[in-house]
Amino acid sequence: MSTVLMDPTSELSSEHREPLPRPTSLEGLTVGLLDISKARGDVFIDRIEDLMVQRGISTRRYKKPTFTRIAPIELTQQIATECDVVIESLAD
Amino acid sequence: MDSYVLVVKEDCATCRLLVPVISQLSSLLDLKIVCQDDPAFPLGEEVVDDTELKESWTLNIETVPTIIRYENQSETGRIFGWDRGAWQALTGVSLETDFPDFRPGCGSKTTDPGMPEKLSVKFDNGKLHSRRVTTATEEDDMEACFDRGWSDGLPLVPPTELRVMRMLSGTNRDPREVIGAVPPDYGECTVEKVTVNAVMAGCKPEYLPVVISSVEAALQDEFCMHGLLATTYFSGPMILVNGPISRAIGMNSKGNALGQGNRANATIGRALQLVIRNVGGGKPGGVDRAVFGNPGKYSYCFAEDETNSCWESLAVEKGFNSDQSTVTLFAADGMQGIVDQKSREPDSLARSFAAGLRVASHPKMIQAADAFLVVSPEHERVFRDAGWSKQQLKDRLGELLMIPGTELIAGAGGIAEGIPDKFADSTMPKFREGGLNIVRAGGSAGLFSAIIAGWGASGKMGSVPVTREILVLSQV
Numbered sequence: 001m002s003t004v005l006m007d008p009t010s011e012l013s014s015e016h017r018e019p020l021p022r023p024t025s026l027e028g029l030t031v032g033l034l035d036i037s038k039a040r041g042d043v044f045i046d047r048i049e050d051l052m053v054q055r056g057i058s059t060r061r062y063k064k065p066t067f068t069r070i071a072p073i074e075l076t077q078q079i080a081t082e083c084d085v086v087i088e089s090l091a092d
Numbered sequence: 093m094d095s096y097v098l099v100v101k102e103d104c105a106t107c108r109l110l111v112p113v114i115s116q117l118s119s120l121l122d123l124k125i126v127c128q129d130d131p132a133f134p135l136g137e138e139v140v141d142d143t144e145l146k147e148s149w150t151l152n153i154e155t156v157p158t159i160i161r162y163e164n165q166s167e168t169g170r171i172f173g174w175d176r177g178a179w180q181a182l183t184g185v186s187l188e189t190d191f192p193d194f195r196p197g198c199g200s201k202t203t204d205p206g207m208p209e210k211l212s213v214k215f216d217n218g219k220l221h222s223r224r225v226t227t228a229t230e231e232d233d234m235e236a237c238f239d240r241g242w243s244d245g246l247p248l249v250p251p252t253e254l255r256v257m258r259m260l261s262g263t264n265r266d267p268r269e270v271i272g273a274v275p276p277d278y279g280e281c282t283v284e285k286v287t288v289n290a291v292m293a294g295c296k297p298e299y300l301p302v303v304i305s306s307v308e309a310a311l312q313d314e315f316c317m318h319g320l321l322a323t324t325y326f327s328g329p330m331i332l333v334n335g336p337i338s339r340a341i342g343m344n345s346k347g348n349a350l351g352q353g354n355r356a357n358a359t360i361g362r363a364l365q366l367v368i369r370n371v372g373g374g375k376p377g378g379v380d381r382a383v384f385g386n387p388g389k390y391s392y393c394f395a396e397d398e399t400n401s402c403w404e405s406l407a408v409e410k411g412f413n414s415d416q417s418t419v420t421l422f423a424a425d426g427m428q429g430i431v432d433q434k435s436r437e438p439d440s441l442a443r444s445f446a447a448g449l450r451v452a453s454h455p456k457m458i459q460a461a462d463a464f465l466v467v468s469p470e471h472e473r474v475f476r477d478a479g480w481s482k483q484q485l486k487d488r489l490g491e492l493l494m495i496p497g498t499e500l501i502a503g504a505g506g507i508a509e510g511i512p513d514k515f516a517d518s519t520m521p522k523f524r525e526g527g528l529n530i531v532r533a534g535g536s537a538g539l540f541s542a543i544i545a546g547w548g549a550s551g552k553m554g555s556v557p558v559t560r561e562i563l564v565l566s567q568v
Contacts, residue, residue: 003233006251007223008242008288008370010279015225017240 023085030058032083038067041089048087062086094168095122096183097160099142099153102133104198106174107157109191111135113179120185128156128201148202149211155197159183173197209257220256220267222284237292242370244362244390248292255291256284262297263287263304264565271304272311274372275318276379281307281371286363289370293363293391298341299356301562302419303363306331306393309421309560310364316555320423320547321374324381327547328389329368330424331361332464332531334407335417337562338395345395347535350427350466350542361391386426396531397469402476406531409482410559417562422464422529423547423555428452432471433539438478441471442485445541446492450522452545456500456510458520462527462550462557465489466542468534482530493522524551 007015023029031052033045045061052059062079064071079086098114100107111134117123118137127133128148131141142148151160155172161182162168171178174195180187202211212219227236233250237243249255260267260283267284274281283304290303310317310329320327333343344354352358368374376382382389398405398414407418430448435441445465453461467475475485497518502510511520527550534540547555 002229002231003227003236003250004253005225005227005233005236006220006253006256006288007225008251008285008292008366010274010277010281010285010371010373011223012277012279012373015223 026052026055026057026085029084030060030082032079032086033059033061034071034079034086034088035061035063036067036089037064038090041067045087045089048089093122095124095162097124097126097147097151097162099126099128099148099151099156099158099160099200100133101128101156101198101201102130104156106195106197107133109195110157110174113187113189116187117183117185121183126151145202145207145211146215148200149215153200154203156200157197158200206258209254209261212257213253220253220284221282222256222288224253241375242292242366244365244369246362246390248366249294251288251291256288259287259291259295259297259300260284262300262565265304271308274307274311274367275321275374277373279371279373281311281367285371286367289366290359290363293366294355294359295363296341296355296359299360299363301564302331302333302337302341302356302360302417305419305560305562306360306364306421307367309419309558310368312558312560314552314556315421315423315558316549317368317372319549320555321368321372322379322381323547323549324383325548326382326384326386326425327423328382328386328392329361329364330388330422330464330544331364331393332406332420332422333360333393333395333417333562334398334405334412334420335562336415337417337564343393343395345397345533349394349397349533349535357393357395358391361388361393364393365389365391386424388424388426392424394533397533401532402472403482403530403532406529407559412559412561417564418559419562420557420559422462422544422557423550424464425453425461425545425547427466428543428545430541430543431539432541435539436474438475438480438485439488441474442488443492445485446489448541448543449489449493449528450495452522452543453548454509456504456507457548458495458500458511458522459524459527460548460550462523462529462546464544464546465528465530466533466544467530468538468541469532469536470539471541472532486528486530489528490521490523493528494519495522527551529557 033049035041035045049059114134125137126140126142126147128142131139158172160167160170169182176193234247237248265283269283270280272281286304286307290300341356343356374380396405408414412418432444452463497515500511501513501516504510
């Protein structure tokens with residue numbers, strides 16, 4: 001059930017939660033490439049990695065144990081610690 | 093033509109006793125009977141079903157039975173309970189009864205515990221103006237508050253309309269009243285916004301006047317809340333409460349006064365910080381550039397122990413009467429203890445205090461940070477026994493804290509920090525004039541006192557402590 005709360009702020013920003021700001025460039029950032037362990041997801045991730053390496057962008061590879069469950073907390077913490085942005089493959 | 097409204101409830105013995113009277117009046121008068129709990133009461137009468145309590149709430153009924161007379165739709169008389177003479181005078185009807193002439197009524201259902209705020213949410217449309225934020229179906233209320241960035245890091249009480257309405261019962265002030273603009277965004281701060289944040293902080297309605305006055309004090313220009321928030325320094329706003337309200341709401345001025353465990357101390361200070369965060373937009377890593385901050389930035393609020401003190405309170409020093417309640421806002425760092433278990437003479441203890449105060453911020457830092465010296469009852473007793481007034485102690489500390497320039501200049505003691513060489517031949521006071529404040533608080537056992545040093549930008553160029561009277565319900 002949803003609850004109606006009263007906004008405690010000065011209401012200068014939208015009541016909708018904004019996603020984190022997107023970087024305008026990947027220069028100098030580390031990009032995490034997360035394979036969710038679904039068939040052929042690695043094909044997509046491999047190609048993305050090639051293109052990034054050609055552009056001199058630093059990448060790191062990660063893989064979920066199974067696509068059927070959400071990523072283990074250790075994995076999301078590892079990615080958050082080591083990377084600035086993450087690209088997740090949803091290929092099938 | 094006069095008309096009448098009679099509000100009753102079946103559960104009220106007086107109302108049941110009056111059934112014959114009601115019957116007589118309804119046959120003679122233009123009488124609307126409103127029943128709060130049973131639309132079939134009184135039997136045989138045409139009754140307005142008020143089990144929703146809308147009529148009773150709108151009519152501001154506190155007791156049943158209440159009979160109200162109207163002339164041309166304007167109320168011209170109202171009686172609570174049964175008083176035969178008064179009812180006869182109001183209605184012009186001779187009422188013969190076989191029961192006593194006086195019977196008190198019962199409480200209206202609108203006054204049941206928890207009911208006023210429920211009815212206010214339901215029927216007082218337009219009383220609250222804040223934007224409503226609806227959580228998602230599967231969203232946890234507490235997590236929703238974290239996720240929207242409203243929290244200081246600890247769980248918040250979700251600010252529902254009902255809770256906000258209940259909190260508002262702590263003040264007579266209009267929720268729309270603007271009490272200032274909160275830095276750094278200078279968001280408009282209404283009584284309602286303070287109330288919403290007081291709910292989240294965990295306050296009781298009776299604390300609300302203290303919270304409102306604290307926010308008002310923090311927003312005074314001389315307090316310099318913007319700079320205090322933005323500074324890299326340790327400080328944050330500290331609230332000292334004086335006067336009867338501190339005792340009335342059960343604040344802690346005694347053992348562990350600067351610690352955890354007292355709801356009023358814990359939540360009033362927190363509410364002020366939440367107002368700065370949420371209404372002002374002041375957040376760590378944003379405009380709050382503190383290197384360390386201090387634990388008091390969660391909540392820094394205590395009361396002065398004024399009972400049996402040999403000294404006048406801080407509020408009295410500032411020109412208020414001891415029966416007035418006040419808040420004093422101070423730009424405060426964390427607390428530093430002074431242990432002196434051997435001094436029984438006031439001069440010896442004053443020397444201990446001076447030695448501790450001397451090093452506040454830095455042993456060479458002078459006239460930059462104000463300080464509060466919080467003297468415990470056992471330390472105060474040393475001055476009481478010797479007949480020292482607070483001013484005498486302040487004067488003596490002033491003498492003891494005159495420091496030779498040779499000890500303060502850069503390089504002295506092998507420390508590069510320090511004031512310019514040109515002051516080597518001067519003697520300089522540690523604190524600016526009026527910069528040292530003394531209050532009494534703390535537990536009854538322990539020969540300890542506490543120094544709360546202030547922001548390194550204390551004084552007119554930065555922050556000056558601000559004292560403001562707290563207006564309680566009956567005064568507003």
